[in-house]
Amino acid sequence: MTKIVVIGGVAGGMSAAARARRLDENASIIVLDKGPYVSFANCGLPYHVSGEIPSRDSLLLHTPETLRAQLNLDVRVNSEVTRINREERTVTVNGPEGTYTLGYDTLIYSPGSKAATPPVTGLDHASVHWLRTVPEMDGLIARIEGRSEFDAVVVGAGFIGLEAVEALAHRGGRVTLVEFAPHVLPPLDSEQAEWVDRELRKHGVRVVTGTSVEAISDANGAARVRLSTGEVLPADLVVMSTGVIPDSSLAKDAGLELGLRGAIVVDGYLRTSDPHIFAMGDAAAMRQEIGDGDLIAPVPLAAPANRHGRRAADAAVLGIGRAADRVDDAHQAPRVLGTAIVRVFDLTAALTGANRRTLSAQEVDHITVHVHPADHAGYFPGAEQMHITAHFAKDTGELLGAQIVGGAGVANRINVFATALKARMTANDLADLDLAYAPPFGSAKDPVNMTAFVAQNILTGQMPVWYSEDLEQVAREALILDVRSATECEDGMIPGALNIPHTEVRDRIEEIRKASAGRWIAVHCASGVRSYLATRILIGHGFDARNLSGGALTLDVTRPDWKQNPS
Known part of the structure; x- marks a missing residue:
C-alpha cells in the first residue's frame, strides 16, 4: 500500500489529497495541519467581517469527519510537523495525542505562507x-x-x-x-x-x-x-x-533546495530537489509567465495553489514525469500569470501578466495601450466605463500583461486577457476574437477588441503616440493640440495648448501649420478617440502628429495638475 503524507491543508494540500484519492483508492493518505481548520475559504474571511457572508460556518468547507466519509482521508488537525527525515522518509508530528513519527513513500508539502512581519514595535498590542x-x-x-x-x-x-x-x-x-x-x-x-x-x-x-x-x-x-x-x-x-513569505523552515531544515524569498524550488511536475517530496502553493517557487518568463518566485494566490495541488498528485500517484513514453508527461504544471481581482466598494480592479515595472526591470521592449470603453453598448441603459491598460511586445505584438479598473464587466475581460496570455496571442489575434455581443452585455467591438485595435495602430505606425508621463518634455518640443470641444476646454487645458475641435481640423490646417512652426504635434482629447481621428488627418497632411495614449482621462490620473483654466 502506497503511503502518502500531506503537510498542510486548505488550497494546495487538500486539492492534492483529494486528487490522490481519486487516482488511487487503496493508498494510505494522511493530511496533517497545524491549525484547527483543514479546509476553509480563506478568501472569504473579509466578507464575513463585513457581514456579507453572515454565517461563519459557510467558510468551513470540510471537517476531518466529512473528508473521511467522502474521500477516506485520515485528516489530523492541530498536528504540527516538526521535522522531515529524508533519509528515513519519516516526519515527526506534534499532535493532540503527543509526539510521534509517520513514514511515507511520497510527501506532499503545502505549508502555505506566514505573515511578513515589518520591524514595528508594539505588534503584540491587543488591537x-x-x-x-x-x-x-x-x-x-x-x-x-x-x-x-x-x-x-x-x-x-x-x-x-x-x-x-x-x-x-x-x-x-x-x-x-x-x-x-x-x-x-x-x-x-x-x-x-x-x-x-x-x-x-x-x-x-x-x-x-x-x-x-x-x-x-x-x-x-x-x-x-x-x-x-x-x-x-x-x-x-x-x-x-x-504581505507574506513562504513558510518553508521545515524544507530548509530538511536540506531541500530553496530559491527566491526562501521558496521551495520545484520542477514542472512540482517535484522538489528530493524526488519523493512534492511542493506547491505559497511556499513553492513557481515560474511566472511574465516578461521573459525567467522569473521564478512564490505566487501566494489560491487558484494556482489548487491547480498545482492537482498536478502534484498526478505526478506523485501516476508517476508522470518519469516515463518518457507517457503522453501526459508533456503536461507540466503551468506557468503562473498572477491573475487577480479585487472589489473596492463600487469599483473592481483586476490584472494579469506583467506590469510596466516588471517589463522595465527586464528591459522588455514594449508599447502600452490605454483605453476607456464602456462595459456594454452605450445606448443601452446602465453602461459603466472601464479603464484598460495593456502591454504588448514591440517586435512581435504579443500581449504581455493587462489591467482593468471599472465597474461591471471587468472580470469577464480580464479572464479573456488571461486566456490570451496563456495562448501567447498577439494584438492581431485579440483583434479577431469572436466575443459574445448583445447590448446588455457588450459592444459589437468589445473592449478587448478595442484594446487590440489601438495596439495594432501603434505597432504598425498608423497611430504614433505620446504618454502622459512625458508631458514636460512634450510641452517643450511640440505644439499641443487639444481637439476637445470648446465647452470641454472651459474646465481647463494644458498650458500653451491650442484648442481646435476635431471636426474643424481639416478646415484649419494652415492655422495649425503656422502654430506648429515646424514642431511635431501632440494631439489629445478626452479618451483618445477623437484625437486619433485628428492625428490621422494631420498625418495625411504631412505633419508629424502623435496621439496621447488614453487622452485626458489617463492624463488626469497621472498628472492631476495638468489643467490650467483659460484666462
Whole structure:
C-alpha cells in the first residue's frame, strides 16, 4: 500500500489529497495541519467581517469527519510537523495525542505562507490583528463586536488590505489605510492605481501612501500608531496586511533546495530537489509567465495553489514525469500569470501578466495601450466605463500583461486577457476574437477588441503616440493640440495648448501649420478617440502628429495638475 503524507491543508494540500484519492483508492493518505481548520475559504474571511457572508460556518468547507466519509482521508488537525527525515522518509508530528513519527513513500508539502512581519514595535498590542485564518478572523471581529463606530488602521494596501478596508468601512469603521509603496495596490501600474485611490477616498477612507508604520503603543487599551512622517493615529483596531513569505523552515531544515524569498524550488511536475517530496502553493517557487518568463518566485494566490495541488498528485500517484513514453508527461504544471481581482466598494480592479515595472526591470521592449470603453453598448441603459491598460511586445505584438479598473464587466475581460496570455496571442489575434455581443452585455467591438485595435495602430505606425508621463518634455518640443470641444476646454487645458475641435481640423490646417512652426504635434482629447481621428488627418497632411495614449482621462490620473483654466 502506497503511503502518502500531506503537510498542510486548505488550497494546495487538500486539492492534492483529494486528487490522490481519486487516482488511487487503496493508498494510505494522511493530511496533517497545524491549525484547527483543514479546509476553509480563506478568501472569504473579509466578507464575513463585513457581514456579507453572515454565517461563519459557510467558510468551513470540510471537517476531518466529512473528508473521511467522502474521500477516506485520515485528516489530523492541530498536528504540527516538526521535522522531515529524508533519509528515513519519516516526519515527526506534534499532535493532540503527543509526539510521534509517520513514514511515507511520497510527501506532499503545502505549508502555505506566514505573515511578513515589518520591524514595528508594539505588534503584540491587543488591537493588532492579521486576517489570514479563521481564528485570526474571530479575534478581529471580537475586537470590534458591538461597536457602531471605531477607528481602524489598515497597514498594507494589497488585495487583502483593500478587502479589509472595505469590510471595516461597512461595519462603521473610520478607516485609515497606510501603504509603504507610492500607491495603493502596488501590482497595478500607477495610473490604474489612482482610480482605486479615488474610490477609497470617495467612501471616506483616508489613504496615506509612501509611508511606513514605525511603532504601536498603548493608549488606555486602544492603540496609537506612529507613522514615519511623525503623525500618530488613534486606533481601536490595527489590521496588518504587509504581505507574506513562504513558510518553508521545515524544507530548509530538511536540506531541500530553496530559491527566491526562501521558496521551495520545484520542477514542472512540482517535484522538489528530493524526488519523493512534492511542493506547491505559497511556499513553492513557481515560474511566472511574465516578461521573459525567467522569473521564478512564490505566487501566494489560491487558484494556482489548487491547480498545482492537482498536478502534484498526478505526478506523485501516476508517476508522470518519469516515463518518457507517457503522453501526459508533456503536461507540466503551468506557468503562473498572477491573475487577480479585487472589489473596492463600487469599483473592481483586476490584472494579469506583467506590469510596466516588471517589463522595465527586464528591459522588455514594449508599447502600452490605454483605453476607456464602456462595459456594454452605450445606448443601452446602465453602461459603466472601464479603464484598460495593456502591454504588448514591440517586435512581435504579443500581449504581455493587462489591467482593468471599472465597474461591471471587468472580470469577464480580464479572464479573456488571461486566456490570451496563456495562448501567447498577439494584438492581431485579440483583434479577431469572436466575443459574445448583445447590448446588455457588450459592444459589437468589445473592449478587448478595442484594446487590440489601438495596439495594432501603434505597432504598425498608423497611430504614433505620446504618454502622459512625458508631458514636460512634450510641452517643450511640440505644439499641443487639444481637439476637445470648446465647452470641454472651459474646465481647463494644458498650458500653451491650442484648442481646435476635431471636426474643424481639416478646415484649419494652415492655422495649425503656422502654430506648429515646424514642431511635431501632440494631439489629445478626452479618451483618445477623437484625437486619433485628428492625428490621422494631420498625418495625411504631412505633419508629424502623435496621439496621447488614453487622452485626458489617463492624463488626469497621472498628472492631476495638468489643467490650467483659460484666462
